[in-house]
Amino acid sequence: MTLAQALDELVTANRILAREGVVDSFGHVSIRHPERPDRYVLSRARAPECIEIDDLMEFALDSTPIAAAGSKPYTERFIHGAVYDARPEVKAVVHHHSPSVIPFGITGVSLSPVMHMCAGIGARVPTWDSRARFGDTNLLVTNAAMASDLAGALGARPAILMRGHGCVVAGASLREVVFNSIYLQLNADLQMKATALGDVTFLTDGEIAAVLRTRGSFTYERAWEFWCRRAGRPYDARAIDG
Numbered sequence: 001m002t003l004a005q006a007l008d009e010l011v012t013a014n015r016i017l018a019r020e021g022v023v024d025s026f027g028h029v030s031i032r033h034p035e036r037p038d039r040y041v042l043s044r045a046r047a048p049e050c051i052e053i054d055d056l057m058e059f060a061l062d063s064t065p066i067a068a069a070g071s072k073p074y075t076e077r078f079i080h081g082a083v084y085d086a087r088p089e090v091k092a093v094v095h096h097h098s099p100s101v102i103p104f105g106i107t108g109v110s111l112s113p114v115m116h117m118c119a120g121i122g123a124r125v126p127t128w129d130s131r132a133r134f135g136d137t138n139l140l141v142t143n144a145a146m147a148s149d150l151a152g153a154l155g156a157r158p159a160i161l162m163r164g165h166g167c168v169v170a171g172a173s174l175r176e177v178v179f180n181s182i183y184l185q186l187n188a189d190l191q192m193k194a195t196a197l198g199d200v201t202f203l204t205d206g207e208i209a210a211v212l213r214t215r216g217s218f219t220y221e222r223a224w225e226f227w228c229r230r231a232g233r234p235y236d237a238r239a240i241d242g
């Protein structure tokens, strides 16, 4: 994939996440720079629905903007830099505040896959509480120390909740993190409904492993094409990014 294609896909990812209700005026998605693994690309501070290609900025992994002068970056960009720094295999990161996931981060009720499409969120999504190490803050991850602590709690997992705030989803491709972000939100909705009905039977670790073992890139492509259509963005099948 060329850099131009990757940037265009990042705009599309922003529009998809907005269209699917995962992000609203807030929340963001980034990619590791396809030609410079020591950098990542993230929009300037703007609502995802409004983002254009000219809004995209490059950052070093310590989240310093590469261009000294320029647009105002997201104050929470440190989340992205810390995850890329800790996880060389990660190529894309989403941070969002989906209202569906918030209840799980503030009650101690574990969020776990309840259906096959949601297996990619991880067997048990942990929760990071900023107060444990940083005390009373405005809950935003606005410095490297908080972001590093969050990335450490995420570990090798695909997703983590943030108490009273939102979540982070990390993965090997932009399509994968958008897919898992949307299905993390759906899983939260489904688990909440099911809990109201009675005891919930979750996918077993073996079932989760079997789903992921048999999931090919076609699954992500099929979903991406559908979401592109709904978001009014062109679908580029050549831009498969793993």
Ligand SMILES: [Zn+2]
Pocket (backbone or CB within 6 Å): 027, 076, 095, 096, 097, 140, 165, 166
């Ligand atoms: Zn946030």
